[in-house]
């Protein structure tokens with residue numbers, strides 16, 4: 517059993533601010549929901565993203581190098597690099613999911629005047645051509661098992677014809693990418709599925725109203741208009757280097773002591789698999805063509821999920837990084853009845869990867885550099901895994917100073933965690949961990 521004071525003892529080592537306390541400054545900035553109308557952020561609603569404003573505040577608070585570089589090992593929709601660029605700093609980002617990488621690339625590209633003009637015309641022509649094509653040809657669906665159920669039959673062929681016209685586009689590559697992004701950004705609205713929890717759910721009939729091609733055209737046209745207005749209406753110069761690889765390979769790309777700040781939100785240890793939740797975008801956008809492609813992606817993604825693990829997965833030969841508090845939690849977890857036997861393996865791998873990444877981040881940071889992490893804690897079998905405190909503890913052992921941890925949101929417990937006590941409930945939360953590389 518884990519004693520309630522296990523958590524308070526661990527927490528007592530740090531300056532922790534709670535949302536209801538004075539000095540909690542990031543609380544309202546944690547999520548993406550307010551980004552819907554913002555410059556380039558509105559091109560695709562990346563639910564798991566945070567806000568540009570949060571990143572700007574963190575950079576202004578911690579960055580000591582006016583010519584520095586900000587790194588995000590989990591780029592997602594590119595928010596960190598966008599904010600860094602808005603403040604005149606270069607940004608570097610790693611992203612393993614090819615759809616998310618593509619999205620960030622589109623958002624963080626400088627378009628030439630001729631590309632802007634070309635996009636305006638191509639956006640109109642694509643939709644006209646697609647209507648003609650859809651009357652002549654039945655377009656093949658991707659090999660995804662649920663592909664035939666994704667769209668209302670009245671619109672399926674037209675929607676797929678738009679993709680085929682984009683695939684055939686032989687103008688500028690950057691323009692072609694924007695055409696595809698506008699199309700992909702409409703996918704969830706148009707489809708009969710929605711992202712929910714750890715996967716996709718069929719929409720209820722009342723929420724699934726996209727059943728004629730006029731509506732489809734209107735939605736995609738709206739996306740194209742937003743894109744056009746944003747590429748023409750702002751003169752911001754992007755300075756972004758994006759890498760479509762796992763951030764665990766960071767040291768192959770980044771020189772030691774070359775980064776002034778690292779800001780990120782990793783996948784949380786909550787069984788959430790980004791390749792599952794972005795399945796429609798991955799398959800329909802042709803980023804994966806076979807199930808083996810998807811499997812490979814899952815294997816190189818952070819171990820925040822159970823997909824690809826089996827109860828026979830042998831981790832005994834791996835040299836996993838850990839800390840005593842994590843071992844205690846996992847030992848107790850192993851005595852519990854869990855909804856999946858692989859959860860302890862997943863957690864061991866998750867934290868080992870996180871600690872490995874912190875090692876690499878430490879090496880990449882300049883002296884006086886900083887690292888801010890937005891992360892959520894999780895619970896299994898009634899045991900809370902305080903990822904924020906565990907990260908802080910490991911970071912300290914490798915030389916970081918934990919400047920503060922700001923708790924910004926409590927996580928609503930699901931029914932399986934009903935036996936979590938009132939005293940420990942406050943550890944189920946999302947926080948911002950602020951680390952500073954101390955002088956040697």
Ligand SMILES: C[S@@+](CC[C@H](N)C(=O)[O-])C[C@H]1O[C@@H](n2cnc3c(N)ncnc32)[C@H](O)[C@@H]1O
Nearest residue numbers: 565566590592593595611612613762763817818
């Ligand atoms: C919480 S999201 C980041 C959201 C981002 N902060 C934003 O504002 O859009 C985590 C991201 O990490 C990516 N990811 C998972 N494993 C990765 C790995 N090993 N290397 C790089 N990115 C990874 C996921 O695909 C996902 O996009």
